[in-house]
Amino acid sequence: MKKDKRLGKGLEDISHLFLSAEQKQKPSSEEHAESTPLTQKTLDRHFPRVVAITGDHRSLEKSFLVSNLAVELARRGRQVRVLDTDLSFPDQPFLWGLRPAASVACLAEAEENGQDLRVILQGPLGVKLLSLDIDFSRLTDLSESVRHRLLAGLMAFEANAQLMLVDTPANANPNSRLILQLAHQIIVLVPSDPLGMIDAYAVIKGILARRPAAPVGMVAYNIRMVAEAEAIARKMTHAVSEFLGAKITNLGFLYADLNINRSISQRKPLVLSYNRSKAARCLGLIAESICALEKAEAGKGNGSFFAGMNQAVDGKR
Numbered sequence: 001m002k003k004d005k006r007l008g009k010g011l012e013d014i015s016h017l018f019l020s021a022e023q024k025q026k027p028s029s030e031e032h033a034e035s036t037p038l039t040q041k042t043l044d045r046h047f048p049r050v051v052a053i054t055g056d057h058r059s060l061e062k063s064f065l066v067s068n069l070a071v072e073l074a075r076r077g078r079q080v081r082v083l084d085t086d087l088s089f090p091d092q093p094f095l096w097g098l099r100p101a102a103s104v105a106c107l108a109e110a111e112e113n114g115q116d117l118r119v120i121l122q123g124p125l126g127v128k129l130l131s132l133d134i135d136f137s138r139l140t141d142l143s144e145s146v147r148h149r150l151l152a153g154l155m156a157f158e159a160n161a162q163l164m165l166v167d168t169p170a171n172a173n174p175n176s177r178l179i180l181q182l183a184h185q186i187i188v189l190v191p192s193d194p195l196g197m198i199d200a201y202a203v204i205k206g207i208l209a210r211r212p213a214a215p216v217g218m219v220a221y222n223i224r225m226v227a228e229a230e231a232i233a234r235k236m237t238h239a240v241s242e243f244l245g246a247k248i249t250n251l252g253f254l255y256a257d258l259n260i261n262r263s264i265s266q267r268k269p270l271v272l273s274y275n276r277s278k279a280a281r282c283l284g285l286i287a288e289s290i291c292a293l294e295k296a297e298a299g300k301g302n303g304s305f306f307a308g309m310n311q312a313v314d315g316k317r
Helices: 011-017 028-033 059-075 104-112 136-141 144-158 174-182 194-210 226-244 258-266 278-296 305-315
Strands: 035-037 049-054 080-084 118-122 128-131 163-167 185-191 216-223 249-255
Touching (some): 049 059, 049 174, 059 216, 059 258, 128 144, 136 174, 136 305, 144 305, 174 194, 185 194, 194 226, 216 278, 249 278, 258 278
Parallel strands (some): 049 163, 080 128, 080 163, 185 216, 216 249
Antiparallel strands (some): 035 118
8 A cells, every 4th residue: 555645546636626716725734633643542432323325326416415414413413423435536525625635545554654644534513524445355455463553543433423424335346235234224315217216226125135134214316396205205115115025214305406516516515505495404304314213223232333344354254
């Protein structure tokens, strides 16, 4: 792993295209103040409930939902972490209006050389963001000492949070399979168009094929009226029940709202910049549904998500 590797190939080279004039002039000292080392020590550890959000190939809608739900959940008093696991192009930093951090992939080597490598980005309301740009299935290729440092740092990131939202790629890469196998809740985005619904059904079918009892929920998006959202939920729940013999939970829907595109172009969460919009109200209701699921699971201890991924990799040796 090279020391000069950056988060997402090419992101650092093109980041200026997405930054406003104000963001381009931000001094480097301030940029470092927004991020924190991944190696902080945590004594009294409590690990979060993990919610993996996935869908079809339209990744921007999925990433938008993750970033805005994180803020809505933080507004409800939750300690929230966001994990972006897109190995090719993690876009959460851009949606938050933040500059890409250094790569997790070079964390262990930097520590070994005594460097202070900062990879955790600070979002609004105490939300913390980490882009996981390493292939967990390749951890067995690392030395034990390097692997131990990486795992310790990742566990420090998740420690003492209540919820961790995972931006999960739809493609079945090794990280996605591990995440969907271990997450406490899986949310699948369902588009309003028929072909998109078929793609979403295929995603749900793939999840249940590997994990028959997976707790899957759905969120319909690009909705024009409530009746449309209700019809999509009926069709999806019926298809999953009829052909897969399983149940999915309808967690809400997201209106088609011009403010969504505006917030993305401004690189600010919609729930902060357009908090009175129809989409913002929808996001609030979805956050309440997630909180209700969290309450139903109260009393069940959560272990470290990253330790679970590590053990799953070991089990496949």
